[in-house]
Amino acid sequence: MRVLFVSPGLMGAERGTGKLASFQQVDLELLQELGYEVRPLLWYGRPLGQLFRGARWADVVFCWSISDHALASSLVARRLACVVGGYEFANLPECHYGSMLTTRMRWLTKWVWKRADALLYVDPSLEEEATRAFGSPGRAFYVPTGYDSTFWTPGDAPRQNIAVTVCHAPTPERIRLKGVDLFLEAARANPEFEFHVVGELPPGMRGQDLGPNVVADGWLERDDLRDLYRRAKVYCQFSLHEGLPNAVCEAMLCGCVPVGTRSYGIPTAMDDAGFLVERDVGAISEGIRAAMEREDLRGRARDHIVRTFPVERRRRELKEILERLVSAL
Template identity: 35%
Template sequence: MKEQTKIFLVSPSPSTFTERDLEALRREYLVREAVISNYRGGNGLKRSLLITFEILRGVLWADLTYSWFAHNHSYLAVTLANLLGKRTIVVIGGYEVAREPEIGYGALLNQKLAKRVNYIIQNADHILAVSEFNRREILELGDHRHVAVVYNGIDCAQFSPGEEKDDLVITVCQISQSNIALKGLDTFLETARHFPDLRFAVIGRDLDGSIEDLRRDAPPNVEIISPTSQGELLQWYRRAKVYCQLSYRESFGVALAEAMACECVPVVTDRGALPEVVGDTGFVVPYGDAEATAAGILGALQSDRGKAARARVEKEFSLEGRMQKIRNIIEERPV
């Protein structure tokens, strides 16, 4: 009987991305996990030594190291794995290869971190890009032949439509000062003023108190909601007719794909991977253009593309499809 492959999964903090991969990998492999944000307390040196020890222990135990995001934790994991002759897979989420000085976004704006990102891309055995857009950005940093597009996976059994849609327009993101421009929340509020009799909602966890600023700026027809559970978020997806992702840039857009799986008609900007995710199932508008966004929302309200949006997610972005590609990479088969 073939011995199970041992995988050490390293991530900076808990997220739906890592949890979905962890759960799926554990069905077929022996998996240990290290979440860097769990290592708290003590001074900076003590914490750094503890993290280094845990990553070293994981790399020694595993046949393969699987890192989410090309950051300091994956730099350490790739460095140690290379020294020990162990295989490495790194998922690039997008921030790591971004350089957007206009909004102060991207790891490449930090010289030290940019060098580490470059090292990871050049030295990991496999780099997983979450979109074709993401892959092109990675390849601009160097000639790495082992970059494969493996789209984020959506659980279409969980994210499924409800019985009836309301005339409701939503957007979902973590709420912070930096995300107001990055996620286009200012444009979302401005666009809502074009439809005083239509319900809009911004749904997301407040990170820095900006939710109160957003509520003060919002017109009366916009609700600002901080959901208490995944189930509550799912109900918003199921009720909304239209989902907006008005971002300055996105390397994929998990919330967008979740909403599409619930048969929301998408309205997205022409930035990053958003047109790639939506395909021909939604409406694409220029970033920061409230007039064009209003026209897109009006078209979405009158359209019947919700079922096509879900069908696209089922075909292109299923959890099963993602895990089959990852399985092929782990087993060293063609992707």
Template identity: 30%
Template sequence: MGQQNEQQKKIFLVTPSPSTFTKRDLEALRQEYLVREAVISNYQGRNGLKRSLLISFEILRGVLWADLTYSWFAHNHSYLAVMLANLLGKRTIVVIGGYEVARVPEIGYGALLNPKLAKRVNYIIQNADHILAVSEFNKREILNQCERRHVAVVYNGIDCAQFNPGEEKEELVITVCQISRNNITLKGLDTFLNAAKLLPDLRFAIIGRVLDGSIEDLKRDAPPNIELVLFPSQDEILRWYRRAKVYCQLSYRESFGVALAEAMSCECVPVVTDRGALPEVVGDVGFVVPYSDVEATATAIVKALQSDGGRVARVRVEKEFSLEGRKQKIQSIIEENPV
């Protein structure tokens, strides 16, 4: 590390729940700094007032200890962290994931549909020292809320050493997401299912954790050539990425698309919609189709299976979305002089 502990910056990382991308940031920060972490979901199950007091106390204690507070997602926890840090003269970085600056009433999606939460998101954007966007699309949505000088695009990082291709690809088309009623539209599962119906000789798989009873609708509507892989482990998902030749992300909107980039790192040829950041992530190494256009999606899947674009998809992830690239950008922001 090259520094004595007393000289290292102290970072307080606040996150609503443990996730792959927050863990990757935590590991990267710990390579250079002293880091404490607060995970808000650890307080689930407690009564409302006691839970709020415990969370508030942990955030206050962390902000007092740290030189800089690093929050994932602009939500209640980061609202409190930014407010306390400003009062105490501490620096703040907030990563905006996408939901926080979305307002999509036609599918009931986005924090900005909630007036109270919208006010808190705007406070965070206006008062954090640095806002990190996960894509150029995400940055544009943030700037629609507030003209800010300190919004930097720092793409999500993919562990290309972990997400590497297997020995041989199969004629297999997959998508990965949490399975819920909202996600049938949001993640385009209905389009995926209908494209599979148009291509009965091909194998498809929907892979993900089940959140509600919508899985019964999918089971009822799924053609025989779709396999449903429920509650997979990370290792299981990785094995599917390695087997599949084509990965579909047919979403209504995405602010980045971590599963898409992971699949590309495993040399899956991507087929995505023309929404959100998906064309930005894919660049010129995949196939882009209009959202909910089943025939265009089926045609693109056939072309993707016939292509040999898996290797260039991986090269794109290695170049644009590496863990090291994200780490370096975040570190350069942390090492800037206080604003």
């Protein structure tokens, strides 16, 4: 099978470097390991010529997310599969987030939704969101992302009283969307703990003193992020919207106890291995303090991700879906 793999690539400080996000890289490698002939195409600068040539060559075009690249692919692909990761059917005007906010993106998303041969939702909550937008989830398959439990592992060093959150939040609206505002409020309410924010922050927050117990780490390479997870006791995700949150799953594999809000895929990731809280600083602080003391949940957190979201599950389900699509050509 010949597959054209089209993806926007990394956001933030790494944008335009030719790198994929970790979960996209996993998919690329899975398709290659299945023995398919795979051509990756990172969608920077709208390389339409490469896309059209690749789509004519490929049996199937595999797109991460729905945007201009998926629209262009839908015009020429023999078969089209699109991963739905969270943004596609969202409508959060207060955070300037989601494709349903503008007439153009709503039209574009509906066009692809109608024509894609497979929409691969990473969490059932996103199928429900698509149904609210357009009346059905389209040609839907629930295929959660998979996580490498051989890389994301607990370390041997003693845990410290550290809570971590990871975000791409270059604007104040994204700060609210990702719950970083609540994380920083919780830091002020719990001076005995150290709070780490990993990722991009708005220009006005960079270099600021966010608090005596807050560390802004910026973007970290995977090895450095894993080292931080291994030192931390708690991982926090207070987003208003998530698909299946990758950082939560990776941190849980490293033995962090998760604390998160009841939002879209966050409860799916956490299951009963952490603390679900309301979007209230008092409740969040209580959850963080409780998680700091629950050594017994570290193994449960890791076991849940290993059991529920292994890379092998995603490999098997992608193989079944893509080969079914191509066999119908």
